[in-house]
Amino acid sequence: MKNMLLKDAEERMKKSTEKISEEFSHMRTGRPSPAILEEIKVDYYGVPTPINQLATINVSEDRSLIIRPWEKNMLSHIEKAILASNLGLTPINDGNVVRLNFPIPTTEQREKWVKLSKEIAEKGKIAVRNIRRDVLKEAKEMEKNKEMTEDDLRRFEEELQKLTDKYVEEMDKLFEKKKKEIMEF
Incomplete structure (x- = not known):
């Protein structure tokens, strides 16, 4: 039973x-990335459809994304969806492709993104700690019901804490990686 609780906790922490x-991958960093468009839906004959299902998205060397729709009549729809998305980017429609230029971010902008990244990472750490709290509560309930001994509970707490520390450290690594990516310019 103890192993099942640990396994469940690890799965939940891994999902967090x-x-x-995933949230970090959708964050804007000043560097063009097709992932930034994944959440944007375009009205495709009445059906909200992700841009990547309507067009090819390429990163060009001049700090821009090139969106080449498979149907030319979708250009204006894609352009409108990007404008409505609050990305802070202005699409340029040249009749064949939609181009998104990524300006070099200011230091102030980068610091703001780092702060946002830190908040996201902190939410992740809180989620991991909440999982620990919930699983520990279950284990204490088991000990109370004599399904687990006091010594087993203590060992379980230690193992759970190691697991928690591992995933909190993972969150820190993700944040540091994102911070480095943001401050790279």
């Missing part, structure tokens, strides 16, 4: 880490 990693 993956969620934070």
